[in-house]
Amino acid sequence: KAQQYGVTPQSVDFNDWYNEVVKKADLADNSPVAGAMVVKPYGSALWENIVRWLDTRFKATGHESLIFPTLIPMGFITKEADHVEGFAPELFTVSKIGTEELSEPYVLRPTSETIIGHMWAGWLNSYRDLPFLHYQWGSVFRAELRTKAFLRTSEFYWHEGHTAHADEAEARAEVRQQLDLYHEFCRNVLALPVVRGEKTASERFAGAVATYSIEGMMRDGKALQSGTSHYLGQNFSRAFDVKFQTREQREEYAHTTSWAISSRIIGAIIMTHGDDFGLIMPPNIAPIQVVVIPVGRKDNFDEMVAEGERLAAELRAQGLSVRVDKRDGVTNGFKYNDWELKGVPVRIELGPRDLEAGVVVVKNRNSEEKETLAREEAVSGMRARLDGIQAWLLERATSFMLDNTVTVDTYQEFQAAIEAGKWVRAFHCGDPESEKQIKDDTKATIRNIPLDDAEFFAEREEGGVCVHTGKPAAYGKRVIFGRQY
């Protein structure tokens, strides 16, 4: 169905489109390990850019990285009651080391609150030791039946932030700070408009007092939870005895938080920005921002490559990431399609006649037009061009999200809108049974209770009745419903 170098159009089959883009753009491949993927060089370069940006910001706000073991004693997981209930069905169990069968098995971490709580208990004495502002980069393990690269894999990659504070207010401020950082990162770096909000009780992280998320809309209308920040109260502190002496010499349990963005975010980039030609990489995170394609014939190809390298060097001097495509066994058409599929924001074609005329041909990934520009103009204007593409992506994604979000007050409208693949803004009574019924009826859930409606949704109503039960609305505002990944 797909052409050799193309992909199935989004409108024909969004799922096929996604899987083909992931493979053909060389982001990831299937692995021989149940539910796990192999991240290939282009995907790994993208992930490294994501890691670098976030890591720099974590450090700038006083957070310190640590490395905790991948294994966790099974007994730790069962100490926090909600936590074990949430994770038990997904655990990988290590039962043997060398030839020794373990009487106390380990699990591969599904997340590290428990072992970090255990270590903190040993490190924490006085209020003077707080806050602990810790994080680690690594992988975690949660069994998945239906695998999809980046979105649902049994091993995935993330940072997990873990902080401990002397009081609730400071802990909650940390939770919000990290949520806001994620929002800024998505918006300014990935060109992803995301709605910040609190999760309802039934969607909370296993063991949390409050869970906040950022939610983005994919081009099929489904929501993707793209990051979370949790206030854990004293739940894990009590379970792991993370206590300290206060300034007033009392003993108290620490207030803890955790927060994460995972390799899922790559799925969000793909499904928010991609089109029928493949990926579109936001310039601010793109592993390759500009590709230079020397289009010579046999007798002058080497010369054009050398010229391409000179052009690339000038662009690199501006801090840009540039690739010169020197492959000689493939056609120019193949190269164009290949880099479009990989979503490189700008392509420069460099031919012998252009070279003589002092011009180059420039094409933005988000346009179908080619421009012929003076070489100097192409170079000096490149940063602004990339900024333009970045802004265009955010604008397009924001419009798409707003165009596909409807405000409804009846359950009939609600069902029709969800069925049409839209997000719905509606009042809800707060009853978990009603949430469950809605999910059974429509596969939609409350994505979150937006913290700042005004960012996207101008009108504001204080009251109302539940779109489902007709009971008085909870939360004091409309919540966002949608189907989700």
Place this chain on the structure above:
Amino acid sequence: KAQQYGVTPQSVDFNDWYNEVVKKADLADNSPVAGAMVVKPYGSALWENIVRWLDTRFKATGHESLIFPTLIPMGFITKEADHVEGFAPELFTVSKIGTEELSEPYVLRPTSETIIGHMWAGWLNSYRDLPFLHYQWGSVFRAELRTKAFLRTSEFYWHEGHTAHADEAEARAEVRQQLDLYHEFCRNVLALPVVRGEKTASERFAGAVATYSIEGMMRDGKALQSGTSHYLGQNFSRAFDVKFQTREQREEYAHTTSWAISSRIIGAIIMTHGDDFGLIMPPNIAPIQVVVIPVGRKDNFDEMVAEGERLAAELRAQGLSVRVDKRDGVTNGFKYNDWELKGVPVRIELGPRDLEAGVVVVKNRNSEEKETLAREEAVSGMRARLDGIQAWLLERATSFMLDNTVTVDTYQEFQAAIEAGKWVRAFHCGDPESEKQIKDDTKATIRNIPLDDAEFFAEREEGGVCVHTGKPAAYGKRVIFGRQY
């Protein structure tokens, strides 16, 4: 035995000294997981600097990062006969996912040649696809009975490079290139003199055709293998069917390599440079290169801290990593000891009277003297001062290694030298049985057959007889024997 803030002297008990330094300098802590450690912020910051330097160089030489699964199907490990024999006793087995008992268990990777070979088989078609220049950062798992932070832990951290080439010559050039890179890194960045050489057959990596190592001498005279680079021939290619069509349309198996430096290298830094006061961090890798200690009294402490921050800002503008110690609950003496123990290369003390006089007190970690310098002089001379400490460390370590290496021709001298904690340069016949007997007698092994004797050992002899068996010498040169970590 140790003072509250000090450590057991090296001469009293080198092992206790090591363990206390690791804990008190906040590099790592024990974990509740058998044989695994927790790397704390100071250790993690050091590791991140190591990762960044190496990663930049890998990329600069055309290598691409990938992310392979942590789990490997058990059946993969058994495909390469020597490989399984080498690793079977150390494997962690995953036998259950969720509630499902696995009929085909997985192991936690002890190294990734097998799964990478499997993936390569799917990616490789033509000689045009080669070389594959791949690497990944991550952790690996090998059961350890006697754990020692950084040196022997059941989970440790590393990069593993894996490359595939069309012919043996190119593969062997890669093996040497990476070995030389490790040598350069140790020497110029970590101030570690290391001897490059080939391992004897009995010390080869499980499945390799040739293994090369860099070996450093710790301050107790033992050797630490600090990095390895392997030529794997076609062993793994055959086992995993990694073949390609040559330019001449024949089918051939790829020639592969692998290479690694692990978190062990942190053990080498500690044991090569440390002294009775604790660590000495080589300036070129130190997480904190300069610590500024405001030494005010209650009434002017804040002012001194502000002044310390100004001084730090000027040093940071030179690209230096600077910490201002603002703790107010501890004495200056405690702070001095604490930063000496952590091995920060330069300390600046900033007192109110000094401030008025326009001077600061500067102390190098490798000296017992304090210098009073004009503030500007301290700032403008800091980079040169750090370079001086870096050079001093390499010089000291090199002298120590040479002073503790002896050239012998009789087995009696050999045994005495090894017993005295030295390295021995001697001829050997190449018989593995003799190597084993020597190890049983003395606990010493052939560390390697130096590639470039002249770097450290000027005299060169072509022939000789085995120090153990009296048979004709193999290898055409003396080899290095020593006890090892």
